[in-house]
Amino acid sequence: MPLDTILCLDTSGSMAGRGMRELKRAGENFLQGVQETARECNLKENVGVVEFGKNERIVQPLTNDYGKVKRAVDRLEAGGRTPMASGLLNALKEIVEHGGVITVAGKPLAPRIILMTDGVPTDDKGESDEAKVQVLKTAAVFGPIGFKEVGLPHPIPIACVGCGDCDPELLGAVAKLTNGMFVQVDDVEQLSTFFKRQVLLIRFAAKFADDMEQLTSLLVLRQFMKALGEAVEEAEAEAMLGMLLGMMGMGGEGNREVKGLPPLGTRVRRGKDWKWGDQDKHSVGTIIEHDKENWVHIQWDHGDDNKYRWGAEGAHDLKVVDEPRVLKPGEDIKVGVKVQRGKDWKWENQDGGSSNIGFVYKVHTGQHKGLVQVRWPNGTKADYRYGKDGFYDLKIVTRYVLRS
Secondary structure, eight states, rough: OOOOOOOOEEEGGGTHHHHHHHHHHHHHHHHHHHHHHHHHOOOEEEEEEEESSOEEEEEEEEEEHHHHHOOOOOOOOSSSSOHHHHHHHHHHHHHHHOOOOOETTEEOOOOOEEEESSSSOOTTTTEOOHHHHHHHHHHHHTTTGGGGGGOOSOOEEEEEEOOOOOOOOHHHHHHHHTTTTTEESOOOGGGGHHHHHHHHHHHHHHTTTTOOOHHHHHHHHHHHHHHHTOOOOOHHHHHHHHHHHHHHHHOSTTTOOTTTTTTOOOOEETTTTTSSSTTTOOOOEEEEEEEEETEEEEEEETTTTEEBBBBBBGGGGEEOOOOOOBOOTOOOTTTTTTEEOTTTSSSSTTTTTTTTEEEEEEEEOOOGTTTTEEEOOOEEEEEEBSSSOOOOEEEEEOOBBBBO
């Protein structure tokens, strides 16, 4: 089953002439790279094309007939306004109807959208704040919170590339909402470089998918790119890696794991360098977030949370323990419990196999009540339903009960 990529392209009037020529050249180079990846890494890719300009449509549905895709891109013509939200909605429609999540070395790899624009979004009234709001609302449904509500199989990262008079703040927000990335190029000639790096990112995933340490290393990614002729700056490489991990269910703000720290979901107690008084109330806690400076964020079973040192200042405030969450009678699912796929599971092998056990490290509230975040032994982290709309993707492995 091939990876799915949608090229969501701005064909508004401002792209006429040189802009359209460079966009088509970048698209052709992208397709050549995709074909090379299929040959060299045995990882095929379906590509679809959506345009937003005077035409708002799916130009080419997802296919691995790259001749068809090239002809579709060659036929694009510039004109009209910039209905960006419409472009994203058409990309959503194509993924929902024809896209899917593939598995690489036992890890999920979700579809992605590559959004290219040289302007700001417009609606029937021209440029407006409302047009921007619609773009953000549409982008949100691709992200970790909204994807299940619209029938997507997995959060879908959006890689945004902007040039000309684009709105960097807006595109940066789209990238953040979807665990994607944003790069602004100074000239349309640089579009080919951006598209080439997107090809190489998938090649990197194919090579290191079975080696978590290499896969999550920024240094390894930059060395890999350099060996293939791309000297990627650290900031862009970090954005690329974050997007890739998002595609593999391991990314997102508050969801990224830092090398050298225990995995999210790990259970802990106070350790040899503890100096925080009775903050833990002598209970067990769960790691719910990593900090780059060797601190970890802990939620204690009694409800409080705080950050503690795991190597910072040469100290370890905590120690790892094998103590799943203890539930009181009548309690629902909580951070720290062990889970396994349940009766309504439909997420293929995201968990690494039906016998694998994960830890809950976040329980959503408010409008997203009934969703929980789980980390599986293969490193995948994602939201699952536990009561949402009456569905249970998970079951608690052992309902430990605190007895009086």
